[in-house]
Amino acid sequence: MVHVIDREAVQDLHATRQAQLIEVLPPEQYEWAHLPGAVNVPLPELAASAAGLDRSRPVIVYCHDWLCDMSSRAAHRLERLGFEEAYDYVAGKLDWLSADLPYEGNADLVVRRMRRDPVTAYLNDPLEEVADRIIADPAGLAVVVDEDDVVQGVIGAPELEGTDSAATAEDAMRVDAPTVRPSEGAALLTKRMDRAELQHVVVTKADGTLVGLFGLGDLRSQESEPDLG
Known part of the structure; x- marks a missing residue:
């Protein structure tokens, strides 16, 4: 059988x-x-x-x-x-x-190129604290997750502008951020991101849990490195 x-x-x-x-x-x-x-x-x-x-x-x-x-x-x-x-x-x-x-x-997949340490925030985190972490990070972006590590949104510079100082990460986040799986081809994804004028995409598993962050800057800074593994 x-x-x-x-x-x-x-x-x-x-x-x-x-x-x-x-x-x-x-x-x-x-x-x-x-x-x-x-x-x-x-x-x-x-x-x-x-x-x-x-x-x-x-x-x-x-x-x-x-x-x-x-x-x-x-x-x-x-x-x-x-x-x-x-x-x-x-x-x-x-x-x-x-x-x-x-x-x-x-295969040169996203999983071999992405950052596994993006700035993250929980839904109830005070936005002022999240903003400090965003400003200090080269990506200028925070990924908002819930208690199960499922991605709920992202916060970048546009989301920080004009937001109440008492707001939480949930109040400010953008929920329609694009995501991709770790199995995406890095080269093809880069072309799609260029066309869509995206600097970063969040990498998740099929259940929505966070894996990392793929950025065009991160990719291009690695192009001269011989070992991608």
């Missing part, structure tokens, strides 16, 4: 039972980014490569995302070949990357 599993189950099986991770996409997509420790067995080669797999350990196959059916086809193929523990990580590596988990490969 094929088992469909989520990200947490992948981590648990890999850590506790040394599950074998197999990416069934073509080599160039594997080289772009893959889960740590995963091996590349493209779907057309799966049957021929099955003899090299350890049948005493679970096998987890994955591809790109929910819309990619290669992992499902691969898991069913493994079941047909006699593997009793074939698992399909159907959400794929995009789910993994979007969750701010480590990866291997040459």
Whole structure:
């Protein structure tokens, strides 16, 4: 029987039972980014490569995302070949990357470029205190989060102007700030930000929790650095 599993189950099986991770996409997509420790067995080669797999350990196959059916086809193929523990990580590596988990490969993603230490504020923080932190930070921006670390808005220079001195961060924040996932490509995002005349975007997981802050200035200051990892 094929088992469909989520990200947490992948981590648990890999850590506790040394599950074998197999990416069934073509080599160039594997080289772009893959889960740590995963091996590349493209779907057309799966049957021929099955003899090299350890049948005493679970096998987890994955591809790109929910819309990619290669992992499902691969898991069913493994079941047909006699593997009793074939698992399909159907959400794929995009789910993994979007969750701010480590990866291997040459993909230059936002997660490798962003700041993980932006100025943050809670909803009830006095705005005067937040303003001092904003002024002292090169980005000139604070990310407002709730008690669960879910992003609620941002405060920059425009939001500070004309605001009552007794206001809180919630009173002043702008709630429509754009966000991106850690899996965004840095180069493509930079082009979009240039077109939209944005200097910074907040990086969040799919559940809205804060990961970091991606700024055009931060990116360009790193372009000459050889090690992006």
